[in-house]
Amino acid sequence: MSKIDDLRRRIGDCRKCIDDPEKTPLPHEPRPVAILSRTAKVRIIGQAPGTRVHASGKPFTDPSGDRLREWMGVTEDQFYDASILSITPMGFCFPGLDAKGGDLPPRKECAELWQSDVTEAMPQVELVLLIGMYAQKYYLGKLASKTLTETVANWREILDIGSSPAYVPLPHPSWRNNAWIKKNPWFTSDLLPVLRKMIQEYM
Secondary structure (H helix, E strand, O other), X not given: OOHHHHHHHHHHHOOHHHHXXXXXXXXXXXXXXXXXXXXXXXXXXXXXXOXXXXXXXXXXXXXXXXXXXXXXXXXXXXXXXXXXXXXXXXXXXXXXXXXXXXXXXXXXXXXXHHHHHHHHHOOOOOEEEEEOHHHHHXXXXXXXXXXXXXXXXXXXXXXXXXXXXEEEEEOOOOHHHHHHHHHOOHXXXXXXXXXXXXXXXXX
């Protein structure tokens, strides 16, 4: 069994958030959702699966996924082609809902347990899309600003650093962010054309 196959198996079997949680156990059975790849040059790191993805077992099978694919300029077939794209959220399992019916944050123990192993197992990755503040703070460190808006607005500066892999910070593609997108037109006019051009280099 290859290293990445072994990692995929261990992630699929993980019960850390139930058997040895940092705080409150996961309120349901774990169902880790991630796509690992030996060849993908693009890696998407989001937050954690929502209710629809928890049910489907496939990342971004919801309206957020439709919008993300539009942002990237890729088809659904391209998006789910593991030879092209890897999808490894900060939390692999649906974290549950808060009192208001919104998704809870990604489980902290998940990132601590798996993110470094996933990064090490995919050294071929050249471009990483950091979706949301959790991924941005974890991977950008001091380059992440206090707010998501500031971090995403600094996308050129983050790219110009020339890190390997290159990082592109993005807001979450949830339709709840319609107001944010309208308030920040530079995201659509400036960032997205550059993102699509970069993505097409790996299609």
